[in-house]
Amino acid sequence: MNKQVEILSDQSALVARSLELILSKLETAIAQRGQFTIALSGGSTPKPLYEAIAAKDLPWDKIHVFWGDERYVPPDHPDSNELMARRAWLDRVDIPAANIHAMPTLDADPALSAAKHEQDLQEFFHTAPGEFPALDVILLGMGDDAHTASLFPHTDALKVSDRLITVGNKDGNPRITFTYPFINAARSVIFVVAGANKRPALAKVFAPEADDFSYPSRLIRPQGELWWLLDSAAGAELPN
Numbered sequence: 001m002n003k004q005v006e007i008l009s010d011q012s013a014l015v016a017r018s019l020e021l022i023l024s025k026l027e028t029a030i031a032q033r034g035q036f037t038i039a040l041s042g043g044s045t046p047k048p049l050y051e052a053i054a055a056k057d058l059p060w061d062k063i064h065v066f067w068g069d070e071r072y073v074p075p076d077h078p079d080s081n082e083l084m085a086r087r088a089w090l091d092r093v094d095i096p097a098a099n100i101h102a103m104p105t106l107d108a109d110p111a112l113s114a115a116k117h118e119q120d121l122q123e124f125f126h127t128a129p130g131e132f133p134a135l136d137v138i139l140l141g142m143g144d145d146a147h148t149a150s151l152f153p154h155t156d157a158l159k160v161s162d163r164l165i166t167v168g169n170k171d172g173n174p175r176i177t178f179t180y181p182f183i184n185a186a187r188s189v190i191f192v193v194a195g196a197n198k199r200p201a202l203a204k205v206f207a208p209e210a211d212d213f214s215y216p217s218r219l220i221r222p223q224g225e226l227w228w229l230l231d232s233a234a235g236a237e238l239p240n
């Protein structure tokens, strides 16, 4: 694992650096493989980044968008990660609808939606059960409880290591989420984290010793590149 940590002066510098890194990975992926696959994080931090991506003139037909997790709500619900990304980015560019691989959230049983999405991903990446396809970029945020995607502390989702997709649980509310082994298969994992409220969680995630199940972002140890892009409010107390 190649781990890089960068602390940016403020949110606009964080967005600019995140955009720069993503565009660099996009260019390489398209040059080498003819397409770029990226999984988006939800929450509030990435919204200005998605708006910045939407302003670029990119080969949208070569770009495939996924989500690393989704709240188990309809796609028009205000909590939907898909809705946020469509409004901030995808509805503003000429990306083919078939290139947008949203997580299904309409089945009564979230486990069925998880299984369906897993099958769709295996078909897209031409992988068999048990194989973990490598996305070019997986964007992640981190909660102030050190969760990432919808891998929350001390939940069953943290124990799933033989599938791509599983059902997460936030305070009893179901989520659909990439599993940590699927995240770790990515060519580049990029955490984008902002705000002083994330400092205690970052201290635990970066500590030499701490319980992975208490601080799930510690489980993200990709074979490829691991980037932590932090604003100074979040990264101020990290050891150099």
Ligand SMILES: O=C(O)[C@H](O)[C@@H](O)[C@H](O)[C@H](O)COP(=O)(O)O
Residues within 6 Å of the ligand: 041, 042, 043, 044, 045, 046, 069, 070, 071, 081, 140, 141, 142, 143, 147, 148, 149, 150
């Ligand atoms: O569905 C979600 O909420 C996200 O995928 C989640 O993992 C998010 O990245 C963190 O909770 C940070 O959220 P903020 O960026 O809002 O702090």
